[in-house]
Amino acid sequence: MGGTEAIRRGKDGRGGLGNVLSGIAVAVGFALFLGGFVWGALVYQPYTVPTDSMMPTVRPGDRVLAQRIDGGEVRRGDVVVFTDSMWSDAPMVKRVVGIGGDTVKCCGAAGELTVNGTPLDEPYADDAKPDTGLTMPPGQAAPAGTPFEVTVPEGNLFLLGDRRSSSLDSRAHLQEAGQGTVPRSAVSARVDALAWPSVKMLERPGTYAALPGGISRPGPLRLQVTAVAAGAALVLLGAAYGPLVRVLGRTRRRERSGVS
Numbered sequence: 001m002g003g004t005e006a007i008r009r010g011k012d013g014r015g016g017l018g019n020v021l022s023g024i025a026v027a028v029g030f031a032l033f034l035g036g037f038v039w040g041a042l043v044y045q046p047y048t049v050p051t052d053s054m055m056p057t058v059r060p061g062d063r064v065l066a067q068r069i070d071g072g073e074v075r076r077g078d079v080v081v082f083t084d085s086m087w088s089d090a091p092m093v094k095r096v097v098g099i100g101g102d103t104v105k106c107c108g109a110a111g112e113l114t115v116n117g118t119p120l121d122e123p124y125a126d127d128a129k130p131d132t133g134l135t136m137p138p139g140q141a142a143p144a145g146t147p148f149e150v151t152v153p154e155g156n157l158f159l160l161g162d163r164r165s166s167s168l169d170s171r172a173h174l175q176e177a178g179q180g181t182v183p184r185s186a187v188s189a190r191v192d193a194l195a196w197p198s199v200k201m202l203e204r205p206g207t208y209a210a211l212p213g214g215i216s217r218p219g220p221l222r223l224q225v226t227a228v229a230a231g232a233a234l235v236l237l238g239a240a241y242g243p244l245v246r247v248l249g250r251t252r253r254r255e256r257s258g259v260s
Helices: 002-009 016-043 221-257
Strands: 044-048 063-068 079-082 092-099 103-106 113-115 148-151 156-160 187-196
Touching: 016 044, 016 221, 044 187, 079 156, 092 103, 092 113
Parallel strands: none
Antiparallel strands: 044 063, 063 187, 079 092, 079 187, 092 156, 103 113, 103 148
16 A cells, blocks of 8 residues: 555655646646747738838838738728739838728828828827928829828728838829729738837727727737747746756755755
8 A cells, every 4th residue: 555655656755746747737838838839820920121111110120920811800000011013012011091981181280190080199100290292203202291182992991101201102102093092902911019129019009999990909919929938937847846856855855864
């Protein structure tokens, strides 16, 4: 009976249950860690932003994480990745200001952008005040505040860069079909976070929340990061249990034998 009990409790009569629990912790932790990474790889795609058109929100060379979405999920205020042959053959990153049916106008009484007559508070935008009344030729960045008024066709999006003074965005294509708007189907992803060199989530602008349709909800990135971090912690704690028990056991035996 004593021998059986000793086997249950471990080689020296200690730690049998602890060893089982540490093994479970390692297994669960590994599943969480690996699962979080795989889930993230399926949902998100990394991009490097090459230009300064989205400053100060995103700087040139920043690495971002963009959630793979369908264009139908896009809301005003989203920073999206899209490809449109009229703009460029490469993916571009801009902010959605207007959706189908919206009238986007510059500028309001205080020089602000308006959507359906509602002034936008845009603390994220750089150089967003009026500058000139000139209309720029296609393919050139419009100065911040260049007057325009566009009614966005259904199924399309009106996109601007946050650095209004140097962004080649919908304003540079106003005289083309669709007045510079792009179809929702051109969107492949929505930027959720900056990953390098800074690490932070991209907040949804509250100024769009009161408009019909509201703003989008953040993707599952926080949950995925939590799963990876919790998994790593469980693996480390479970793996450390055995060595820790052995060290404590030797210390207790020395104390009992009177060896310092």
